Amino acid sequence: MSSTARPPVDVLIRRIDPELPLPEYAQPGDAGADLRTTVDAELAPGERVVLPTGVAIALPDGYAAFVHPRSGLAARCGVALVNAPGTVDAGYRGEIKVIVVNLDPREAVSFRRGDRIAQLVIQQVEKARFHEVAELPGSARAEGGFGSTGGHAAV
Ligand SMILES: O=c1ccn([C@H]2C[C@H](O)[C@@H](COP(=O)(O)OP(=O)(O)OP(=O)(O)O)O2)c(=O)[nH]1
Ligand SMILES: [Mg+2]
Secondary structure, X not given: OOOOOOOOOOOEEEEOOOOOOOOEEOOOOOOEEEEEOOOOEEEOOOOEEEEEOOEXXXXXXXXXXXXXXXXXXXXXXXXXXXXXXXXXXXXXXXXXXXXXXXXXXXOOEEEOOOOEEEEEEEEEOOOOOOXXXXXXXXXXXXXXXXOOOOOOOOO
């Protein structure tokens, strides 16, 4: 059977921390490559921290990388990313960082150097050319916003 998978995009990566493994896809079909923290950290309930990952990348033009949370950490420990998904621009050459928050109301959470804390999803992104107009074309939704289709109180 022939595969319909597209070939992976080539991304240059620089190891800032030479001892830790590069980001890896845990399973062949995974969308995100796991990122590791290079430092230990303990977060009290409600505390946030910026964790370094020890890697920097150069994406091709027309791509971006998105720093997504790991669902297991969220479900087990209440760990979220403050800016999820974090956006890594194609032109960014600095170390990828992860802005982690402990949303558990009672328990502290600990990370050890090398722990997988987030996942990096690489995607093609469109660039818009904005055309200013006085009136936008009509649509079924029109200006109906949050909750306007029912189920929650409309804002
Ligand atoms: O989770 C993240 C999000 C961003 N970045 C890096 C890559 C990105 O290209 C840069 C800027 O991110 P963003 O544009 O989201 O932040 P900003 O506050 O708008 O900063 P800037 O004014 O530098 O664009 O920071 C990370 O390392 N991790
Ligand atoms: Mg920005």
